[in-house]
Amino acid sequence: MKFEILLSLVPAVAAFPFGQFSQFKRNIISDATQVNNQTFNYVIAGAGIGGLVTANRLTEDENTRVLVIEAGGEGNDVRERIDIPAQAYLDGLPVDGSPYDWGIYTEQQTSLNGRYLHWPRGKIVGGSTAVNALYMTRSIKDEHDAWAELVDDDGWNWDNMLDYFRRYETFTAPDKSLKKNLSLEIKDSAHGYDGPIQISFPQYNYPQNGLWQQTFNNLGVESDHDPFSGSNIGGYITPNSIDPDTQLRSYAASAYLYPVQNSRPNLVVLSDALVTRINFDTSSSTPVANGLSFTTNGGSDEYQVRASSEVVIAGGVLGSPQILLQSGIGPRENLESQNVNVLVDLPGVGAHVQDHISTTINYDTTAPVAGSLSEDQLNHQLDLFRDGHFAQSVYSTPNGAIAYVPLDDLMGDDTDSFLDELEANITSSTSSGDDPEEVKAGYRATYESDLENVFKAGNAVVEILMNNLGSNLGFQLALQHPLSRGKISLGSQNASENAKVDPLYLTHPADIQIIRSGLRYIRRLAATEPLSSVIRDEVSPGANTSSDEDLDDYIRNSAVSQYHPASSCAMLPRENGGVVDTQLRVYGVNNLRVIDSSTIPLPIAAHHMQVTYALCEKGADLIRGYERASDSPSATESESGGLLSATIDMTLLTLMLIIAITYNGLY
Ligand SMILES: Cc1cc2nc3c(=O)[nH]c(=O)nc-3n(C[C@H](O)[C@H](O)[C@H](O)COP(=O)(O)OP(=O)(O)OC[C@H]3O[C@@H](n4cnc5c(N)ncnc54)[C@H](O)[C@@H]3O)c2cc1C
Ligand SMILES: *[C@@H]1O[C@H](CO)[C@@H](O)[C@H](O)[C@H]1NC(C)=O
Ligand SMILES: *[C@@H]1O[C@H](CO)[C@@H](O)[C@H](O)[C@H]1NC(C)=O
Ligand SMILES: *[C@@H]1O[C@H](CO)[C@@H](O)[C@H](O)[C@H]1NC(C)=O
Ligand SMILES: *[C@@H]1O[C@H](CO)[C@@H](O)[C@H](O)[C@H]1NC(C)=O
Ligand SMILES: *[C@@H]1O[C@H](CO)[C@@H](O)[C@H](O)[C@H]1NC(C)=O
DSSP states (O other): OHHHHHHHTHHHHHHGGGTTTOSOSSSEEOOGGGTTTOEEEEEEEOOSHHHHHHHHHHTTSTTOOEEEEOSSBOOGGGHHHHHSTTHHHHSOSOSTTOTTBOOEEBOOBGGGTTBOOEEOOBOBTTGGGGTSOOBOOOOOHHHHHHHHHHHTOGGGSHHHHHHHHHHSEEEOOOOHHHHHHTTOOOOGGGSOBSSSEEEBOOSOOOTTHHHHHHHHHHTTOOOOSOTTSSOOOEEEEOOBSBOTTTOOBOOHHHHHTGGGTTTOTTEEEEOSOEEEEEEEEOSSSSOEEEEEEEEEGGGTEEEEEEEEEEEEEOOHHHHHHHHHHHTTEEOHHHHHHTTOOOSEEOTTTTOSBBOOEEEEEEEEESSOOGGGSOHHHHHHHHHHHHTTOGGGOGGGOOOOEEEEEEHHHHHGGGHHHHHHHHHHHHHHHTTSSSOOHHHHHHHHHHHHHHIIIIITTTOEEEEEEEESSSSSEEEEEEESSOOOOBEEEOOOSOTTSOOEEEOOTTOSHHHHHHHHHHHHHHHHHHTSTTGGGGEEEEEESOTTOOSHHHHHHHHHHHOEEOSOOBOTTOBSOGGGTOSBOTTOBBTTSBSEEEOSGGGOOSOOSSOHHHHHHHHHHHHHHHHHTOOOOTTSOOHHHHHOOHHHHHHHHHHHHHHHHHHHHHHTTOO
16 A cells, blocks of 8 residues: 555656756756856766766765766767777777867877877766777786785775675676687676676677687686686686677766666766866865866856865866866976966876887788778678677677786796896886976885786786777787876866876886787787687788887887876875875865776776776765675665565655755755
8 A cells, every 4th residue: 555655656756856846857967057156065077987986876865966067078969989889999989089089199209209199088978988999807806905005905905896896897697609609707706796887798709709718828828717806817808898788888877877867866967068176165274175166168158066075076097187286286396387376285196197008910811800891891780780680790899809918928038037127127217307206206116016916926917909890800919017107287277278198108118128028929829829720911010020129119100008097196195196095085185086097006907997987986985984895785685675675765766855845946
């Protein structure tokens, strides 16, 4: 009886959030005047992983009101290019000149023969997860344990982070036939089964993927484990961020925003608005963050919003340091050079930048590759996808063949002498240069950690990817634990202009030596059965590029970002050039956190989505002020109770109705 009465309320309840009780028809808006001068509990800059995970989790409590401000639009005019997996490669959004890309170029890179590199970053609701390559790879136990040690907080070690890795994920295991074809090892306990992000294996499979793992086994790099379980050495096929039912991209917006867009009036996303500055109450000795300023229409219209609890910066690796710098938090010298008043002299803002630099060897092949298809064939493949024939369409699948390889497989007998040199070089490579002392101390701490926990421990230092979507079969070599460190700094007072990005690629002499040995390893790979059976001539750089000198030349002329920059607002002790503490709070001020991939303190041998989702899930928990014990009730248990839980849900909706009436007008 009680249940029936509650049910009869549903239509009214379902209609209320954006009906007569609220000014918002939908909680993704682009009209800034609707929020101007208003107060929320939390205001967040950026709607990428950091912004949307945090906003979603905080608004599970219907009393918590959150505003997310995103510089880009929703991308509905390019829906298929976002959603259809292989479009990420065949008609990608992160191209220069796209309204959904920030158009960031690095400063001139001396070590790359004077080139300026494009640094794609999504400017869109969903952030870079809307435009990226959909690989789902995971950082490892030793990396997380090193992270925890570096910041002296066990909360960030592997055992404690595994709960957060499982929380964002709904993993769909491969069926028997695919599991066998691709030699997949699945460890159930490494995965989550009821999180917002869908992770699955695409339905279309390139036959050459089935040759991948055996080839690495034959080279002596065995992989008999699930790469999500704490070790990633070896060759295997990774799953992607793809919804197994629809075969469409699963990303921060589709997972953390769209499912709640009609049910949470307490969550508002404002798109097409650029955050320019954090506002502070400076009446006490420690400044207190209390809001954000932002502009629309290319900077011509200015607005502000207030936060009664906290301000969260989630602008990603470029956006977050840029917003801090524009707000007077950063290295004094850089701020003063741009006439920005110094609020907190924090030398680590924009320092510690490191990225996976990469280059590729291409081979002629007898294997099918998407990039060799004619326009007509591609159109036909796209139609197959649109008609739901996923297993027949190359558009169902991005790339997935990947391998993580340790140093001694690359360098063999030269490994020990290389490591000795690297160790001996730590002092010299961290004492010269004009970086502030704290930042140099941070370099030293991260080098020592990487040397012990990665290089000497036999963990992966490079990643090798097989690209099935180019016009040849490509093998990309990407440095995973670079020693070169770069910088992001303010180059203009105009907030509509990107900050200066100087990754200083290959400035540490060890980096190019590792890449060079990695390229030679790729040639051994291509000559090893069973992969060698589909490989013909080397197309680029060409087999005659073989001396150290010629290989280095090729690297300097061809290297590009693998799009995994991090650490520009590093979680490190303040005396090591840190920007946030282990609670993700910015040093020197109150009520301000950074929650995104800019806070990762160390290089990670994986693409960055997974580590960022886990980090941000934890960040939301930190804000809520509790650490969920790993044995606490999971979302499944509380959502799977049939009638009982339906009654509870209805009761919650009723409560929300009452609260909405009470809160009406406060937005
Ligand atoms: C082309 C490409 C391919 C990639 N491929 C993969 C892959 O295959 N697998 C993988 O795991 N990772 C991949 N990555 C990396 C991954 O997408 C990022 O590491 C991850 O998205 C970082 O999340 P984030 O929240 O830190 O930043 P982002 O996702 O970049 O989000 C930051 C958001 O903040 C917004 N923002 C910034 N400044 C402001 C401001 N001032 N005002 C308002 N809004 C602002 C941005 O527009 C953006 O929406 C790829 C990245 C790129 C660019
Ligand atoms: C917003 O607040 C500012 C500063 O208090 C004020 O000058 C401005 O008029 C307000 N704008 C609106 C639309 O209320
Ligand atoms: C596995 O391989 C066999 C033989 O190549 C093929 O017929 C089958 O379709 C494959 N299964 C999947 C799921 O890819
Ligand atoms: C160590 O430093 C020397 C001098 O700069 C350099 O020649 C050498 O390549 C470096 N080796 C490593 C592994 O860093
Ligand atoms: C700020 O930069 C933007 C983008 O380059 C430009 O359109 C605008 O005119 C600049 N504003 C000022 C005040 O210089
Ligand atoms: C390799 O051979 C090609 C074709 O003959 C030539 O153009 C190229 O310069 C050579 N590269 C090197 C490093 O010798």
